[in-house]
Amino acid sequence: xxxxxxxxxxxxTETGTPVTLRCHQTENHRYMYxxxxxxxxxxxxxxxxxGVKDTDKGxxxxxxxxxxxxxxxxLLTLESATSSQTSVYFCAISESVAGSYNEQFFGPGTxxxxx
Amino acid sequence: AQSxxxxxxxxxxxxxxxxxxxxxxSSSVPPYLFWYVQYPNQGLQLLLKYTSAATLVKGINGFxxxxxxxxxxxxxxxxxxxxxxxxEYFCAVSKPSGTYxxxxxxxxxxxxLA
Numbered sequence: 001x002x003x004x005x006x007x008x009x010x011x012x013t014e015t016g017t018p019v020t021l022r023c024h025q026t027e028n029h030r031y032m033y034x035x036x037x038x039x040x041x042x043x044x045x046x047x048x049x050x051g052v053k054d055t056d057k058g059x060x061x062x063x064x065x066x067x068x069x070x071x072x073x074x075l076l077t078l079e080s081a082t083s084s085q086t087s088v089y090f091c092a093i094s095e096s097v098a099g100s101y102n103e104q105f106f107g108p109g110t111x112x113x114x115x
Numbered sequence: 116a117q118s119x120x121x122x123x124x125x126x127x128x129x130x131x132x133x134x135x136x137x138x139x140x141s142s143s144v145p146p147y148l149f150w151y152v153q154y155p156n157q158g159l160q161l162l163l164k165y166t167s168a169a170t171l172v173k174g175i176n177g178f179x180x181x182x183x184x185x186x187x188x189x190x191x192x193x194x195x196x197x198x199x200x201x202x203e204y205f206c207a208v209s210k211p212s213g214t215y216x217x218x219x220x221x222x223x224x225x226x227x228l229a
Contacts, residue, residue: 031215033216033217035219040124040221041221042121042205042219042220042221042222043159043205043217043219044219045216045217048216058216090158090159092159094215096215102147102209102215102217103149103161103164104215104217105161106151106158106159106160107158108157108158109156109157109158
């Protein structure tokens with residue numbers, strides 16, 4: 001299994017509070033992604049990173065920010081959590097080497113509940 | 116723009132029966148295509164991938180998928196369902212270059228009946 005961990009695995013918070021989710025990898029992969037998974041929507045890309053300090057928005061980035069100060073860590077921050085951000089969040093990694101064909105490896109997920 | 120459509124959010128099959136999960140895509144360039152499986156309370160695991168080397172792709176756990184350009188399809192099949200196949204399955208499309216972002220389908224939950 002790819003070395004990807006997410007923390008926390010479960011979190012309950014209140015509306016208006018800031019929340020930071022962490023994704024940590026031991027594979028030294030260049031690309032990292034944050035998705036949210038909601039029933040009926042599959043996985044939707046929030047933000048992604050293509051290198052240290054290089055990040056860009058995905059399709060559902062409103063209300064989220066990210067940071068990547070080291071290759072191994074990709075942080076997702078909800079500045080002021082809302083109930084609509086209740087979801088399961090997945091981190092993924094990939095590398096652009098010959099033969100990888102863009103395959104992404106996924107972490108175990110973080111279940112976030114915003115009350 | 117790329118997109119993926121998975122027909123059928125829920126599919127039920129009897130144990131031992133054929134599994135067919137449908138995926139249609141749209142892409143302006145020849146895509147890479149993927150099928151992932153998600154077991155309850157777990158992350159996603161790659162089943163198989165199409166990268167233009169062969170149109171019939173074999174994956175893990177007895178699954179395979181056939182890329183049909185004329186039909187813009189990449190349906191997932193397994194000849195004989197097993198109870199352990201009960202899970203949610205996601206189809207995804209990616210461009211072969213650039214930032215390697217995926218576009219996922221909305222998923223199909225497979226139920227296997229005894």
